[in-house]
Amino acid sequence: MITIVDYGxxxxxxxxxxxxxxxxxxxxxxxxxxxxxxxxIILPGIGAFDHCMTQFNRSGLREVVTRKVIDDKTPLLxxxxxxxxLMESSEEGSEQGLGWISGKTVKFVKExxxxxxxxxxxxxxxxxxxxxxxTSDLDLQPRFYFVHSYHVVPEDKSDEILSAHYGYxxxxxxxxxxxxxxxxxxEKSHRFGMKLLENFARI
Amino acid sequence: xxxxxxxxxxxxxxxxLVKSVRFKDYRYVGDPINAVRIFNEKEVDELAIIDIDxxxxxxxxxxxxxxxxxxxxxMPIAYxxxxxxxxxxxxxxxxxxxxxxxxxxxxxxxxxxxxxxxQFGSQSVVVSIDYKKNFFGKPVVYVENGKTSxxxxxxxxxxxxxxxxxxxxxxxxxxxxxxxxxxxxxxxEKVAHAVNIPMIAIGGAASLSDFKRAVQYGASAVSAGSFFxxxxxxxxxxxxxxxxxxxxxxxxDWL
Numbered sequence: 520m521i522t523i524v525d526y527g528x529x530x531x532x533x534x535x536x537x538x539x540x541x542x543x544x545x546x547x548x549x550x551x552x553x554x555x556x557x558x559x560i561i562l563p564g565i566g567a568f569d570h571c572m573t574q575f576n577r578s579g580l581r582e583v584v585t586r587k588v589i590d591d592k593t594p595l596l597x598x599x600x601x602x603x604x605l606m607e608s609s610e611e612g613s614e615q616g617l618g619w620i621s622g623k624t625v626k627f628v629k630e631x632x633x634x635x636x637x638x639x640x641x642x643x644x645x646x647x648x649x650x651x652x653x654t655s656d657l658d659l660q661p662r663f664y665f666v667h668s669y670h671v672v673p674e675d676k677s678d679e680i681l682s683a684h685y686g687y688x689x690x691x692x693x694x695x696x697x698x699x700x701x702x703x704x705x706e707k708s709h710r711f712g713m714k715l716l717e718n719f720a721r722i
Numbered sequence: 723x724x725x726x727x728x729x730x731x732x733x734x735x736x737x738x739l740v741k742s743v744r745f746k747d748y749r750y751v752g753d754p755i756n757a758v759r760i761f762n763e764k765e766v767d768e769l770a771i772i773d774i775d776x777x778x779x780x781x782x783x784x785x786x787x788x789x790x791x792x793x794x795x796x797m798p799i800a801y802x803x804x805x806x807x808x809x810x811x812x813x814x815x816x817x818x819x820x821x822x823x824x825x826x827x828x829x830x831x832x833x834x835x836x837x838x839x840x841q842f843g844s845q846s847v848v849v850s851i852d853y854k855k856n857f858f859g860k861p862v863v864y865v866e867n868g869k870t871s872x873x874x875x876x877x878x879x880x881x882x883x884x885x886x887x888x889x890x891x892x893x894x895x896x897x898x899x900x901x902x903x904x905x906x907x908x909x910x911e912k913v914a915h916a917v918n919i920p921m922i923a924i925g926g927a928a929s930l931s932d933f934k935r936a937v938q939y940g941a942s943a944v945s946a947g948s949f950f951x952x953x954x955x956x957x958x959x960x961x962x963x964x965x966x967x968x969x970x971x972x973x974x975d976w977l
Contacts, residue, residue: 533818536793566843636920636942638845638889641727642767662725664768664798666820666845707798707820709765 521545521720522557526578528571529563529601533706534716541717551583559720560584560593564600568624568669569612571600576614588619592697594722596653602693602700603671611669619698621674632686638668639685645703651680651694652722653701653715661711663691663703670702697722725974727943728933730761730950730963731770731924734803737787740774741947743900745852745868748774751951751959758794761950764963768798770823770892770945772850774867776804777826783810789817800848808837815842823848823892826865829872829879832886839887847890848922849883851876853909854896861909868896876909877916884917891921892945898926900948905936914940928954930964930972937973 521538523531525547538545545561548554562584564571575581587593597605606616609624616624627637644662647654654661663683670689673679681692681701692701699719705712732754733740739757740748751757754771761769771791776783783804792799801814802823811822827834828849838847852868853861853876863874872879880891893913895906905926914921920942927933927946936944953960964973 530815530818530820532816533792536818537796540796636918640845640890640920641943642725644723644725666798704798707796709762709796713796 520557521559521561522548522554523561523563524554524575524580524584525549526575526580528574529565529598530704530706531563534561534563534598537706537713538716538720541713541720543717543720549578549580551580554580554583554587557587557593559722560587560595561719562595562597562601562604564598564602564604566600567611568600568603568609569614571604572612572614572616575604585617588698594697594719595699596719597700598706599667599702599704602702603669605693605698605700606671606673609669620671620678620693620695620700622672622678624669624671626669627685627689628687635686638666640666643683643685643703645681645683645691648679648682649677649694651699653692653694653699653718654680655718657714658711663701663705663708663711665691665703667702671700723970723974725767725969726933726937726941727767727922728964728969728973729768729770729922729943729945730766731772731945731947732757733947734771734773735775739951741900741951745896745899747900752961754791755794757951757961758791760961761963762794762796766797766963768800768943769795770800770802772801772823773803777866782806783814785813785817788814788819792818802848802850806831807834808841811838811842811846815846821846821848821889823850825850825852828883828886828888829863829865829874832882835883835886835888839889844887844889844919847888848892849888849890850892850894851880851883851913852894852896864896877912880913880917880921884919888919890919890942891917893921893923893941895925901926902928902948902954904928904932905939905941905944907935907939910936910941911939914942930968933973
């Protein structure tokens with residue numbers, strides 16, 4: 520079953536609700552045993568990077584999630600800060616990231632966005648940078664709901680599967696083997712987000 | 723293409739959906755869950771849901787009811803009404819709401835804004851600044867559905883709220899509410915210049931060009947009530963939302 524990691528952070532209910540609308544059951548898991556049986560894992564995250572990392576490290580779930588994702592190759596989708604946690608580090612904090620995707624998370628560069636306000640909040644169109652199971656058959660003009668002040672910069676450009684523009688182009692989603700991440704909130708992005716979650720559920 | 727958020731604001735009164743004129747003359751317009759379902763089908767950018775009874779009745783937010791409404795919403799939701807502490811905010815966010823809206827609590831207890839921002843991030847705190855002009859023509863902030871004057875200046879209060887940690891300001895003109903006479907552009911411009919956080923304008927929208935104008939005067943997003951629930955000229959109840967084509971053509975075109 521699709522398992523949403525409940526480490527005390529993020530909008531878990533909405534993710535479960537959107538998956539249900541797409542026709543997939545999901546469960547919230549706050550103990551290692553329920554993650555053990557997961558065939559897909561969703562890692563949510565919202566708020567400050569350090570807070571998310573600390574909570575995740577303390578939850579006792581990091582070990583089992585790591586084993587599932589790295590050894591068993593269970594597909595994982597990080598959402599929002601859940602994506603940023605996949606990287607090696609973040610300018611927002613001092614905690615180390617998981618480092619499953621090479622690269623870091625940086626703040627929107629003020630000089631490059633001019634008058635635009637941070638956080639970037641609202642609906643923005645995305646562009647497909649690389650074919651991926653996560654983004655197959657998306658709408659012709661897919662748009663998603665974003666709320667973030669930081670964005671990821673993958674070291675290997677081929678990890679970027681979606682990009683978006685806010686003053687400049689930034690990475691909106693990554694995909695590397697069984698590991699995926701989205702900066703936006705698919706659970707709050709109508710049929711566009713539903714399609715993306717459905718794609719993830721079918722991987 | 724750059725987009726701006728276009729946000730229907732829904733008022734809940736005695737379990738029903740209502741719409742006011744100048745924060746008075748509440749008229750029943752339907753069932754909230756049904757309305758959320760329709761707005762969902764229309765793929766609205768975001769919804770603001772405000773329980774206008776909670777604060778007045780001194781009762782806490784009805785979490786079960788919020789959860790019921792939100793379970794039909796696949797877009798971001800902001801909820802306001804009766805919030806006085808951070809524990810309530812945790813409960814509200816945990817049922818699938820993205821943001822909470824403070825009005826009286828922000829005036830009485832600005833530290834609550836700071837506390838919510840610290841615990842849940844500033845993107846989760848919206849402060850609704852409801853204002854109207856006093857006898858001398860000076861704008862003043864009101865609370866409790868526009869009934870109680872605070873004596874505060876909306877521009878200074880907006881700045882204070884930004885400093886306290888608010889993520890957004892909902893600038894709400896009481897005098898323009900339900901009037902279909904356009905936004906208060908002068909105040910939008912002043913508040914937008916005074917703060918660096920996004921400001922959502924509400925009160926008076928009658929057309930897509932009003933949305934566009936509000937953005938041209940500095941609003942980061944636009945909201946409305948009557949515009950989305952009434953069809954003019956006779957104010958027949960009809961839930962509507964502009965199509966993507968119309969938004970692109972009349973609102974986003976100059977962005």
